[in-house]
Amino acid sequence: MDRRTFLSLCIKGGVSAAVLTSTQLSAMQSLLNQQQYHDYKALVCVFLLGGNDSMNMLLPMSGEEKANYLASRQQLAIVDPISLSPVSALPDTGLNPALAPLHELFNAGDLAFVGGVGTLSAPTTLDDYINKRSHIPSHLFSHNDQQARWMHGKEKQSINTGWGARMLELLEDQPHFASNISLAGTNPWQIGSKTSAFAMSRTGQANISAFSGTNTRAVQLEQSVMRQLAGSQKRMAKVYGDGLTQGIANSQAMNASLENVAPLPDFGSGRLSQQLQTVARVIASQSQQGAGRQIFYVTMGGFDTHDEQVTKHPELLAELATSFSELNKAMVSLGVSDQVTSFTMSDFGRTLSSNGDGTDHGWAGNQIVMGGAVKGRDIYGALLPQRLGSEFDVKGGRLIPQVSTDQYSATLAKWFGLSGSELNELFPSLSRFDQQTLNFMT
Template structure:
C-alpha cells in the first residue's frame, strides 16, 4: 500500500450535500452527540425482503398446542427445531433446525433472539390498541420497510435512516463513505452521510462501469477528450475524478482476497465483500462502518415450508461462516450482524399452506459483543385475537426503534444523539417506553459505575403490621416483608431515574422452597414492562442475583405468586428478607 494511495483515500474531502436540512436533524460531527472510543466497530444489517415468517424461525421450545393448532400445515415438529436460550420471561424457545450453526452461536452466548419486535410509535397492547398512535400502512411492504429503517418524528417517519443519521455524527469524514450497501435502502441515508454501492465482486462508483467493455471504452474516451466547451471540459474532469476514485478504491480492496470459507450464495458473496471492506478499514480511515446486505424471497403466501426453510438455511450458513471468518481478523467482538424484515407473518397459516402479512416479528443479533445466554423480550401466545394479538397479527411488545437505539449507543452515539434520532423513546412521553434500549449490547453500560441505588420508597398491595415492606430494605436479614396470596405486588420507587443492571434479593426459607415472582420496570409507575418471570433456585437464604439490564427506570414492581413448597398451607406465602437494586443513575 503506497503512501499516495493511503493519503488519497484518507485525506480527500467529502462532497457537500445541497439543500436545506431540518435543524432538528442536523447532528454536528465530533460533538456532544458522539461518545466514541478509538477502537473499531461495525454493524451489518441483513434485510430479509418480503416479510420473514420469523415465528417459524424462532418457535416455542416445548409441545405448544396453541402453536400447532394455529399452524397445522406449517408447524415445526420437535425433530425440526433446536433449543436456544429461554426468553427473559422464562419461556422455553427453539430455532428452526435448518439453522444449526446459529443455534450453536446463540447457545454459546454469541448472539440472541429479539422476541415479538416491530414498528411502534408508542407502547401498544391489547388494552390500549385503539387509543394509541400506530404506524401508518401496517402490512404494506414499502411503508413498513421504511418504518424499520427510519424513526418516527412529530407526525411521520423521517426521510432519513437511523443509521445514516448516526453516521452523520460518527463518520470519519473519509472520501470513501463509512456506509456501504448492496441494494437500495433508506437505512444508510443521512442528512450528510451517504452510502457507497457495492457488488459482490467490485466497487460500483458509477453504473456505466458495470456495462460492456465497449461502453466502458467509449466512456473513457469521452472523459479524456480535449475538445468541447469549458463546461464540458469541467464536467469531463469531474467524471474522470470518479473513474480515478473507483480505480484507486478497487486497488485497495484487491489487496484483501475473498474468503472462500464463506458460501458462494448471493448472501455469502455479499458478506465476502463486507469482510474485505472491514479489512481495508484502516486504509480507508474508518473507525466505524455500517453495511446493508439483503436476501429476498420471504413473501410466501403459499407453499411456505420448503422455500422458507431453505432461505433460513442460506442465512445460517452465510452468517455463521462470516462471523467465524472474523475470528482470524480479531474482529469477532467488534462486529454485530442483525436482521430486519418488512414485518412478521400472521399467527395462523392460510388455506394455501402459507402465511400473510403480520406485524410483530422475531429478529436475530449475532456477534461476540452480544450479551447472550437469553432471548430478549417475551414470546407471544399463539392465539388469534388473543391477549397478544390484533386479529391474526401479533402486537409487538418491543419497538424496532429500541433495536436501532441499542445499536447506535453501542456504536458510540451519546444519549443526546439517541434522543434526537429516536424522539419516540424519550422518557418524557405520557405513554413512554420503559427503556430506550433492549439490553442485548450491554457493552454501552459503564460497568465500573455500577453501585447500589438509593430507594426512595417501597409499598405493597398486602402486608402485615409486623412484617412491613420497609423491613425488606432495612439492611437487616433477620427482618422481612411477608404477605399471603397470588398476585401480591411489592413496589420499589428509586430516588432517581436509573439504569438498573441487577436485582439482589434474599428470602426466608429460600433454601427449602422455590418462590415465584415477576419483575417489571417502569419510568412513570403506570406503564410497566415485564423483564422476567423468576423461579428462585431454592437452595439458599443468601442473596440471589437477577439480571435486569434496563435503562430509564424509576419503578420496579415484583408480583409475587407464592412458592412450590410441599405444605399446601404455606404455598401462598411470599417474602423478601432483603432487596438491593444495582446500577447507576441516568
C-alpha cells in the first residue's frame, strides 16, 4: 500500500488528513519507511495457558522406559499411543492418540517436536536445584511468572519487554503496527520499548459505530472524540487516550485491508480455530498491510489440569491438533507454508506423579513446531525419562529442562532473520549454553 492508498483509506474512514494524529502519522511513516524484505515471514505463537501436560504427548513405547512411565503416571498413563517413525534414530516413541491429526503432518515433514524444554538461565543439574544456586529461575511453578519468563526471554527486571517485540525492534526502527498482532489481548511476548501488540478479535475487527456513516453526527463525533483523545495531558489519562487513538487508526486500516480477502479453507468453530482463521486472513492480506515480518499471538486455555485430567486433557489435545492442521491447510492454500512457522509455548510441563485425578505444576515439557521451513518428522532436544526419582526429577516428577526456552526461541528468531549477535542480545543467558540454537529450522 502506498501513501496515496493510505490517505484515501483515512478519508474513507472519515478521518480528514488535517486531524491525523501523531500516531496515525507515525503509522503512515512506517509504511513509507518499510524495509524492503526479500521475503515475507511470520511466526505464530500458540500459547497453551495453564501448563500443558506435554510429557504426555510423547510416550515411551517399550522396555524399562515404558514400565517407568506406567509406574509414575498410574491412571493418567496413555496406553494406546500411535507409533512414530522419526528421521533420527530414537528410542521407541509414541504419540498421544488425541494428537492423531498431527501424525499426518509429522509424516509429511511439516511438523516436529522439541523435547525437554523449559525455563533455564544456565545448564542446571539436580545438585544446583537442591542447593538453590543463583541461576535457578525465580518463582518456578508459578503460572504468571513462568509464562512471563518464556515470553520475556530473560529473567524479570524492573522494565520488562518480550522477545517477540524486541525481535521486531531489532529488525525495524519503527515496527509497523501489523507486524505485531495479538488475538488474545495484552501479553508479555509482544510488549517492547517502542511497540506493543495490535489486538484483534478472533471474529474480526469491529467497526466504530459512532463514526460510521457520512452524516454530520458521524463526522462531528469522530472529530470530537479524536481531539479529546489526542489532548490528554495527564500521564494516566494518556495511557487511555494514546492507546485508543492508536487502536482506532489501526483497526480502520486493518479492516480496510481485510475487505478483499478471498475465502480460505474451513476452520472449526472452536476458539483456537477461530483465532487461527483470523491469523490466516491477516496473512492473506499482508501485502496490503505492508508488514514484511509478522508475529502473531494466539492462546488456548484449560491446560491447568489439576483435576479430571483423564477426560479434559485428550479433549484439549484433540482441539489443538485439529486447529494446527487447519492452519497448515490454509497456509498451503495461500502458498506461504514455507514462510509461516507456528510453535507452542506453555507455562511449564506438569508433574509425572498424580494428585488423584490430575497433575500439578512442573517444569520441563515438550513443544510442537509446524511449517514448511521446519525440518519435520523428527524430535529435537531431549526425550526426558518419565521416571520418578531420576537425575532430572526435582521432586514428584517435576523435570529439569535440558533445553532452555531461550534456545528454543532463538532457533525461531534466527529463522526470522536475526544474526548470532542479535540472538545474544535478545536472550542474554543464551551464551551460557553450548548451543545457541537447535537444528529444527531450515
